[in-house]
Amino acid sequence: xxxxxxxxxxxxxxxxxxxxxxxxxxxxxxxxxxxxxxxxxxxxxxxxxxxxxxxxxxxxxxxxxxxxxxxxxxxxxxxxxxxxxxxxxxxxxxxxxxxxxxxxxxxxxxxxxxxxxxxxxxxxxxxxxxxxxxxxxxxxxxxxxxxxxxx
Amino acid sequence: xxxxxxxxxxxxxxxxxxxxxxxxxxxxxxxxxxxxxxxxxxxxxxxxxxxxxxxxxxxxxxxxxxxxxxxxxxxxxxxxxxxxxxxxxxxxxxxxxxxxxxxxxxxxxxxxxxxxxxxxxxxxxxxxxxxxxxxxxxxxxxxxxxxxxxxxxxxxxxxxxxxxxxxxxxxxxxxxxxxxxxxxxxxxxxxxxxxxxxx
Numbered sequence: 001x002x003x004x005x006x007x008x009x010x011x012x013x014x015x016x017x018x019x020x021x022x023x024x025x026x027x028x029x030x031x032x033x034x035x036x037x038x039x040x041x042x043x044x045x046x047x048x049x050x051x052x053x054x055x056x057x058x059x060x061x062x063x064x065x066x067x068x069x070x071x072x073x074x075x076x077x078x079x080x081x082x083x084x085x086x087x088x089x090x091x092x093x094x095x096x097x098x099x100x101x102x103x104x105x106x107x108x109x110x111x112x113x114x115x116x117x118x119x120x121x122x123x124x125x126x127x128x129x130x131x132x133x134x135x136x137x138x139x140x141x142x143x144x145x146x147x148x149x150x151x
Numbered sequence: 152x153x154x155x156x157x158x159x160x161x162x163x164x165x166x167x168x169x170x171x172x173x174x175x176x177x178x179x180x181x182x183x184x185x186x187x188x189x190x191x192x193x194x195x196x197x198x199x200x201x202x203x204x205x206x207x208x209x210x211x212x213x214x215x216x217x218x219x220x221x222x223x224x225x226x227x228x229x230x231x232x233x234x235x236x237x238x239x240x241x242x243x244x245x246x247x248x249x250x251x252x253x254x255x256x257x258x259x260x261x262x263x264x265x266x267x268x269x270x271x272x273x274x275x276x277x278x279x280x281x282x283x284x285x286x287x288x289x290x291x292x293x294x295x296x297x298x299x300x301x302x303x304x305x306x307x308x309x310x311x312x313x314x315x316x317x318x319x320x321x322x323x324x325x326x327x328x329x330x331x332x333x334x335x336x337x338x339x340x341x342x343x344x345x346x347x348x349x350x
Contacts, residue, residue, distance in 0.1 A: 006153050006154050009154055010154055013154075017168060017169065017172045018172065019172075020172050020173075020175040020176040020178075020179055021171065021172065021175040023175070023179050024175040024176075024178045024179045024182070027179060027182055027183070028182065031182065031186060031333070031336065032333070033323045033324040033325070033333045033336070033337070034182065034185045034186060034189060034323055034336065034337070035178070035182040035185075036178060036181045036182055036185065037178060041330075052171070053171070056164060056165075056167075056168040056171075059161070059164055060157065060161060060164065060165070060168075081179070082179075085179050085180075085182070085183040085186075086183075086186070088183050088186075088187060089183075089186055089187040089190040089191070090190065093187060093190075093191070095187065095190040095191055095193075095194055096190065096193070096194055097190075098189065098190050098193050098335075098336055099332055099335060099336060101332070102332070105332075
């Protein structure tokens with residue numbers, strides 16, 4: 001897979017911008033009772049939001065392989081961001097860790113299905129985004145031809 | 152650069168994309184802030200200034216009293232699930248009835264006790280012991296202890312006073328049986344024992 005400088009920038013920007021929804025969903029999945037807003041650990045909501053998160057990278061990226069790579073990148077970035085948000089109270093403010101087991105839970109126990117849903121939803125989202133872009137382009141082309149024929 | 156031209160071309164999509172990202176970034180910050188406040192509350196909520204007294208009152212009765220403060224510096228109201236106080240004397244000289252119960256009190260969740268945010272609430276309990284049988288046991292213990300070289304009176308006996316409280320922080324859900332750790336997150340259990348101090 002060859003990457004140009006623009007592709008690299010695009011991947012970096014996509015990872016940066018798409019990471020917060022993934023981070024929030026990861027955090028919310030651990031702490032549904034204290035998160036604002038809360039999905040109540042609904043996997044369906046997580047899946048639908050994963051699709052929504054994947055749409056922009058599909059819409060803005062012409063190459064399918066790049067769009068799918070961006071899904072892996074923003075999922076990883078978002079997951080790391082969730083760990084950072086969880087760590088904030090007892091790293092920056094020097095507070096005691098309320099639930100020490102959550103690190104273990106975040107990395108190994110609860111999140112395999114969650115990560116699978118992020119990636120699967122992201123793939124579907126990118127495909128949907130590319131389809132939407134193609135529909136729009138087809139429509140624009142046909143309108144251009146129609147206008148030219150009328151004119 | 153080509154990428155900026157594409158951003159200009161698809162500015163509506165990019166704006167919506169950024170809005171989505173910013174919304175969830177804000178949600179992350181708010182949620183992490185809540186988590187930080189809960190961690191702070193877990194650290195700072197505590198029992199302080201315990202005081203216990205025993206004194207002889209009218210007709211030779213014994214009055215045992217206890218007071219303690221529950222300090223809540225957090226921004227959340229605390230909902231007391233239950234609290235209990237008990238006073239007793241451990242009678243080591245007796246082989247069968249070691250614990251002489253002198254008073255107890257219990258408040259369950261149906262009392263809806265609360266500690267408002269950033270306040271300190273004082274709890275006071277007392278028990279008046281007028282039962283001649285219990286007073287006789289206490290006097291017997293005084294005689295026994297003094298016979299072993301102690302210097303006790305009914306007012307200076309080492310009464311064991313215990314205060315336990317379990318409370319929930321704020322209005323967060325805490326009844327999920329499926330995820331017990333979520334209850335743990337917003338639950339504070341505090342205890343004081345005259346023998347061991349605040350724990």
